[in-house]
Amino acid sequence: MSVQVRNNVHVSGSGRLTMLFAHGFGCDQNMWRLLAPAFAARYRCVLFDLVGSGGSELSAYEPKKYGSLQGYADDVLEIAREFGEGKIIFVGHSVSAMIGMLANLKAPELFAAQVMVGPSPCYINDEGYVGGFSRADIESLLETLESNYLGWSSNMAPAIMGAPEQPELAVELTNSFCRTDPEIARQFARVTFLSDVRAELPRLHAPTLILQCSDDLIAPVAVGEYMVRVLPRATLSVVENVGHCPHLSAPSASAHAIDAFLRHEGI
Amino acid sequence: MQTTADGTFLHVNRTFCSWVGYERAALIGQRRFQELLTMGGRIFHQTHWNPLLQMQGSISEVKLDVVHRDGTKIPMVLNALRHDNRGIVVDELAAYVARDRDKYEQELLLSRKKLESLVAEATRLQAEAKDRALFAEQMVGIVSHDLRNPLSAIAMGVAILGRSELFGNQQRVANRISRATERATRLIADLLDFTQARSGRGLSVTRATIDLHEVVADALDELGQVYPSRALTHVRTGVGPCSADASRLAQLVGNLVSNAMTHGAPDQPVTVSSSLLQDSFSIAVHNYGAPIPVESQGKIFEAMTRGAGAPASGRSVGLGLFIVREIARRHGGTAEVESSAELGTTFRVTFPRLPAALDDEGPT
Numbered sequence: 001m002s003v004q005v006r007n008n009v010h011v012s013g014s015g016r017l018t019m020l021f022a023h024g025f026g027c028d029q030n031m032w033r034l035l036a037p038a039f040a041a042r043y044r045c046v047l048f049d050l051v052g053s054g055g056s057e058l059s060a061y062e063p064k065k066y067g068s069l070q071g072y073a074d075d076v077l078e079i080a081r082e083f084g085e086g087k088i089i090f091v092g093h094s095v096s097a098m099i100g101m102l103a104n105l106k107a108p109e110l111f112a113a114q115v116m117v118g119p120s121p122c123y124i125n126d127e128g129y130v131g132g133f134s135r136a137d138i139e140s141l142l143e144t145l146e147s148n149y150l151g152w153s154s155n156m157a158p159a160i161m162g163a164p165e166q167p168e169l170a171v172e173l174t175n176s177f178c179r180t181d182p183e184i185a186r187q188f189a190r191v192t193f194l195s196d197v198r199a200e201l202p203r204l205h206a207p208t209l210i211l212q213c214s215d216d217l218i219a220p221v222a223v224g225e226y227m228v229r230v231l232p233r234a235t236l237s238v239v240e241n242v243g244h245c246p247h248l249s250a251p252s253a254s255a256h257a258i259d260a261f262l263r264h265e266g267i
Numbered sequence: 268m269q270t271t272a273d274g275t276f277l278h279v280n281r282t283f284c285s286w287v288g289y290e291r292a293a294l295i296g297q298r299r300f301q302e303l304l305t306m307g308g309r310i311f312h313q314t315h316w317n318p319l320l321q322m323q324g325s326i327s328e329v330k331l332d333v334v335h336r337d338g339t340k341i342p343m344v345l346n347a348l349r350h351d352n353r354g355i356v357v358d359e360l361a362a363y364v365a366r367d368r369d370k371y372e373q374e375l376l377l378s379r380k381k382l383e384s385l386v387a388e389a390t391r392l393q394a395e396a397k398d399r400a401l402f403a404e405q406m407v408g409i410v411s412h413d414l415r416n417p418l419s420a421i422a423m424g425v426a427i428l429g430r431s432e433l434f435g436n437q438q439r440v441a442n443r444i445s446r447a448t449e450r451a452t453r454l455i456a457d458l459l460d461f462t463q464a465r466s467g468r469g470l471s472v473t474r475a476t477i478d479l480h481e482v483v484a485d486a487l488d489e490l491g492q493v494y495p496s497r498a499l500t501h502v503r504t505g506v507g508p509c510s511a512d513a514s515r516l517a518q519l520v521g522n523l524v525s526n527a528m529t530h531g532a533p534d535q536p537v538t539v540s541s542s543l544l545q546d547s548f549s550i551a552v553h554n555y556g557a558p559i560p561v562e563s564q565g566k567i568f569e570a571m572t573r574g575a576g577a578p579a580s581g582r583s584v585g586l587g588l589f590i591v592r593e594i595a596r597r598h599g600g601t602a603e604v605e606s607s608a609e610l611g612t613t614f615r616v617t618f619p620r621l622p623a624a625l626d627d628e629g630p631t
Contacts, residue, residue: 026314030322094314137306144307147330147342147372193310215273218313242273244313248321249272 001057003078007048008055011083013040017112017267018084020046022076024094024118025192028054031093034251039258046083050096051075052184061184069095069195073102080110087112089267091258093247094118094218095192101204102197112267114208115258118219118244121227122196129198130222138193145186201230208234209261211254213241235261272356274299274312283362286343288336300360305332305340316347320358324349330365330372342369408462411455418455422448442495449493453521457586460518461570464593472512472597473627479509479516479548483541486517490524497528498536505543510621515594516550522587523552523614531612532556544620547600551615559606567604568592591616 003009010029019039021032029047036045049056050072065071076099080088088111092100097116104111123131124138208231210224221238228236237257239246246254268279276294284291287303301312308331319326326347332340344365350357425444433441464470480503487501520539527537531554540551559567570589591614592602600618 024314027318027322031318033322133306133310137310140305140307141310142307144305144311144331146376147332147369216313217309243317245318245321248318 001060003075003082006051006057006060007075007079008057009046009048009079009083011044011046012036013043013045015041015043015086017043017086018046018080018088019043020048020076020080020084020088020090020100022048022090022092022096022100023050023053024092024096025188026094028056030054031245031248032091035247035254038251038255043089044085046079048079050188052188053180058181058184061181063187066187067191069099069102069191069197072096072099073106076100076103077107077110080107084110089113089115089262091115091117092119094120094244095195098195098197101200104206105200105203108206111206113262113265114204114206115261116208116210116227117247117254118212118216119210119227120219120223121198121201123193123218124196129226130220132218132220132223133193141193142186142189145182145189198230201227202232205232207261207265207267209258210234210236211246211257212236212238213243213246213249214238215242216244218244235264237261268300268360268362270300270358270360272358274301274358276300277357286335286341286362286364287333303333305334308332320347320349324351330368333362342366344368404462404465407458411458411462414451414455418448418452422452446493450525453525454586456518457522457590460590460593461586464590470515470590470593470597472515472594474510474512474598474621475626476508477511477513477516479511479541479543479550482511482513482516483520483539483550486520487524487539490521494524494528497533499524500536500538502538502540503542504540505548507543509543509548509618510626511548511598511618512594515597519591519594519616520550520552522591523550523616526587526614527552527554527612530554530556535611547617547620549615549617551613553611553613555611558608559604559612564604564606568602588614 008029019036021029021036023029023031028049032047036047039045051066052058052061062071065074076090080103090100090104090111090113092098092115094117097114097119098121100111100114100116104114120131122129123133124135125131125133210227210231212219212221212224214221224236224238228234237260239250239253239257241250241253243249268283269277271277275296276298277296279291279294281291284294289298301309301316304312311331316326316329326345328344328346330342330344333343334340342365343362346361348359350359421444425441425448429438429441429445460470480501484501487499491499524537524539531537535555538553540549540553542549542551568588568591570586588602595602595616595618598618599621600616602614602616604612604614606612
């Protein structure tokens with residue numbers, strides 16, 4: 001199976017450098033459709049789906065491989081090597097920001113910079129560390145995912161209620177977006193929310209931008225501040241917004257922040 | 268109900284208020300919709316609900332637990348529609364309580380889990396059973412093979428003893444040893460054949476052109492030495508060659524005669540008939556004595572069935588007739604039994620009479 005098929009890779013735009021966009025837990029590469037176009041004129045833009053999400057090849061999902069973030073990081077390296085031209089600016093949302101970090105640590109020569117959107121190296125509170133959640137909170141999430149089983153089974157596509165307010169959205173988008181295999185979703189949730197990669201942060205020497213909303217339940221500002229302290233070369237940019245997806249709810253502010261960062265770092 | 272883009276209540280009806288135990292005033296402008304969810308629901312709201320609304324403008328049939336003011340959880344199914352009026356975003360939500368659906372989902376999930384674990388257990392047991400069976404069969408093959416040498420040493424030894432002069436009881440004892448050794452050798456041959464037949468390769472059979480009556484006569488000569496005190500008659504019918512495996516036929520005769528000697532009336536003769544007809548040939552072995560019960564006759568050629576009431580010294584593992592039937596089958600033939608008190612018991616094996624051109628080797 002080709003990487004293109006496995007990860008539903010789409011390439012657009014052109015430029016000296018490549019921007020590799022990685023969606024996080026929840027939906028798929030369509031999350032980037034408000035942000036990525038801002039860069040297509042100047043960068044080669046590569047979008048993909050994590051195995052188990054979106055239009056990726058579900059049969060490629062191996063519980064053992066994807067039971068840790070490194071499995072996803074290895075896929076990223078394969079995508080980077082096959083579809084990247086020039087150095088890569090990795091843009092990762094949520095847990096994919098950590099996946100990008102792991103990929104970067106394994107092959108630092110491939111990457112020019114890391115843009116972390118709503119990242120968190122560890123979601124569960126620890127001694128002297130505020131992740132934002134208790135273990136019980138994460139169990140509650142897994143329970144929620146399990147109890148909405150029927151809603152997420154791939155045989156029941158959510159129907160559209162009335163006409164979408166954005167007519168430029170293709171119809172095929174609406175029935176596959178956020179739909180995944182419930183078992184895979186549950187396992188991915190475990191991997192994501194039980195992950196702890198704080199120990200790796202000090203090893204990431206690539207220029208890093210942490211971009212997050214001011215009121216984010218999943219990646220609270222406290223986490224962003226922690227990260228900017230621990231990462232060797234990082235900048236924190238907070239967007240005044242409620243939610244976990246500034247690239248969706250505030251795309252132009254996000255694009256500006258990224259451009260400013262890249263300019264400042266001379267990339 | 269209606270909320271702003273960040274979830275703050277703009278409008279909510281009395282029904283919903285009564286479901287969740289909050290006054291209108293406590294919700295409108297005061298609380299966000301997601302605050303009424305469990306923590307899991309709130310995370311889900313950020314990772315799935317918001318992006319969905321953002322991207323496709325609507326959500327259909329998402330089930331979430333909404334938390335009552337007193338802390339109890341109410342499963343609800345939610346639908347949402349986003350209205351974007353020149354930058355002013357208003358989300359419309361419709362909710363209904365879904366306790367039955369929740370119960371059904373729980374039961375469904377439980378059944379599925381139970382089924383999965385049952386299947387896993389069954390698969391494991393099946394694999395174990397297969398392993399055990401394979402091991403047992405291999406063991407039988409190995410042991411049988413290893414027993415051959417000692418037995419042939421015993422047979423040779425007693426034959427040498429028999430050549431010198433024997434006094435008093437010694438001849439009788441020597442005969443007994445000889446008979447027992449013959450039985451053991453036959454059993455081992457049967458076991459080995461049984462293993463081979465079960466292995467999927469099937470019993471080996473090498474056909475050649477033979478003289479049926481001669482082959483049977485030779486076999487009976489040897490058997491006569493094993494049962495010197497018993498009457499053993501040979502009846503020949505028909506003439507001509509036929510195509511078969513001579514040593515397998517001898518084995519077949521040996522098994523049937525041994526059974527007849529063991530189970531039949533000890534003071535009556537055992538008669539072996541070899542017959543050649545136009546399109547078939549057959550070997551039949553007859554003995555007088557107690558008949559085989561009708562209920563047993565159907566299963567008598569199966570492996571491991573023992574003759575009821577057989578004397579202890581004649582007890583067999585129950586493979587002899589299985590082998591007989593296998594030999595018949597491998598020649599394209601059949602094995603049958605007839606048994607009654609008046610007429611005695613006859614085992615008959617019938618073979619198709621094939622042309623010599625189908626031999627595996629040249630004439631013996």
